[in-house]
Every structure is written in C-alpha cells, then in structure tokens.
Amino acid sequence: MREESRKGYADMRLRNIAGSREVIADCPYVVPEEEQERCPGTWREIFGNDNPVRIEIGMGKGRFIHTMAGEHRDFNYVGIEKYSSVLLRAIQKMQKEELPNLKFLRMDAEDVDRVFGRGEVDRIYLNFSDPWPKDRHAKRRLPSRQFLARYDRILREGGRLEFKTDNRALFDFAVEELSPAGWKAEEITYDLHGDERLMEGNVMTEYEEKFSSKGSPIYKYIIYR
Ligand code: SAM
Numbered sequence: 001m002r003e004e005s006r007k008g009y010a011d012m013r014l015r016n017i018a019g020s021r022e023v024i025a026d027c028p029y030v031v032p033e034e035e036q037e038r039c040p041g042t043w044r045e046i047f048g049n050d051n052p053v054r055i056e057i058g059m060g061k062g063r064f065i066h067t068m069a070g071e072h073r074d075f076n077y078v079g080i081e082k083y084s085s086v087l088l089r090a091i092q093k094m095q096k097e098e099l100p101n102l103k104f105l106r107m108d109a110e111d112v113d114r115v116f117g118r119g120e121v122d123r124i125y126l127n128f129s130d131p132w133p134k135d136r137h138a139k140r141r142l143p144s145r146q147f148l149a150r151y152d153r154i155l156r157e158g159g160r161l162e163f164k165t166d167n168r169a170l171f172d173f174a175v176e177e178l179s180p181a182g183w184k185a186e187e188i189t190y191d192l193h194g195d196e197r198l199m200e201g202n203v204m205t206e207y208e209e210k211f212s213s214k215g216s217p218i219y220k221y222i223i224y225r
Helices: 002-015 020-025 033-038 045-046 063-071 084-096 110-113 135-140 145-153 167-179 206-213
Strands: 053-057 078-082 102-106 121-127 155-167 183-190 219-224
Touching: 020 084, 033 084, 045 102, 053 063, 053 110, 063 078, 063 102, 063 121, 078 084, 084 102, 102 219, 110 145, 121 145, 121 183, 145 167, 155 167, 167 183, 167 219
Parallel strands: 053 078, 053 121, 078 102, 121 155
Antiparallel strands: 155 219, 183 219
16 A cells, blocks of 8 residues: 555544544434444434435545435435544534434444344445555455455345445455455446446545545445345
C-alpha cells in the first residue's frame, strides 16, 4: 500500500475528541451500547416502519450513509463505526440535517451478527475498509471469509453486498475470498469512475473523494450468495 494512503487511513481516528463518548451516550440517533443485544429482530420497531434496512460497516465520518439516507427515504440505514471520535462527525452531520431513517451503532463489526437477526439486513456496504496489510491480520479485514460468514447470517436471501476501495491488494484479496466463502460476484470493476453504468447513483465517500481526486482508480464489487 502507498505510504501516503496508509497514513491517511490511520490519522482519521488518532485525533481523539474530548467528550465524544458523552455526546454519543446522549444522542438520539445512536442505539445505546447497553441496548444493542436487544436489537436482533427489532429493527422494524426501532425505525417504526417495515422498510428494508441497509447498513454501512466502517462508515467513518458518515457522508455516504447520510447522503444515501437523504436520497432514499423508503429505506432505513444503519451506520456502524468502531471509534467514538469518528462517529461524532457523523452525528454532527445529523445535527445539521436530521433524517428519521438513519441510526448509528458504535461497535466493532465483529459483533455485527449480534445486533441484526437472520436475514434482517437488505444490503451491506463496505467502503474503503482498513487494509490490515499483514498476513496474520487477514481475518480482521472486513471483506475476509470470516466477516463474509457473519454477513451471511444477517443478509436476506438475494441481498447484495457492495465493496469499494482504492487498495488493489485488499481488493484482490476480497475477490479471492469469494469462492471459498460461497459468494459470487454480480459486478466487478477495476475502474469504477470510468464505468458509466456502475457510476449511476454512485455516492462518494470521504475516502473515495480523497483518493479519486489524486488519480487513484477505485475498485468495486457487488456480491451475493
Ligand atoms: N467508509 C468511510 C469512507 O469511505 O470514507 C471511512 C473509511 S476509513 C478508512 C475506515 C473506517 O472503518 C474507520 O472509520 C474505522 O474506524 C472503521 N472501522 C475499521 N474497522 C472497523 C470495525 N471492525 N468495526 C467498525 N468500524 C471499523
């Protein structure tokens, strides 16, 4: 991975923002941590409607999911982020423009199948996931077979998972994981921004804008099982 790219991935969360945990604890858009274990099977009640639930894992500052929720009011969205200091940025976007169909979870994605029930999720988005370049950390990568097994439990039959990244090594790894994990690719592109059809409706993430503006190609797949 390029040095500047690696630095970019790390520095987003190094800035710890004082008081972010307290803001999150008081925030109506965040499902409180102590209530997360009661969530499976209750997302209809949480949103107060039957609309399909779509989730972004590792949402960062939340531009993608906030824009998606604003553009698609007939879907519910849940943004998952591990770090309070980063989640705070997504909360600030909601404070500027509140959306009833968007909620946040501060949690490690390792537990994603403990907050959603079997088949309760309509679509999963992974955007610019951390690359974890060392081989011994492969199972921490969000498109790894270990994570695909978790997604398999929560994604509805026929549901899709979409993954975008600027990192070729991570993308090649993700593609290689599909067959052993029992998933198939519906779409694969090595130049998303050069593909008019796949760009239709594309919502840029913070990282996507940063890397594509520097000329990096963006890789994307859409998968199912
Ligand atoms: N998706 C955003 C974008 O494209 O601009 C942010 C990308 S950033 C490189 C990756 C984000 O995923 C970080 O905010 C990081 O804290 C979060 N993340 C990484 N591993 C995670 C995990 N296991 N569970 C939840 N969030 C995670």
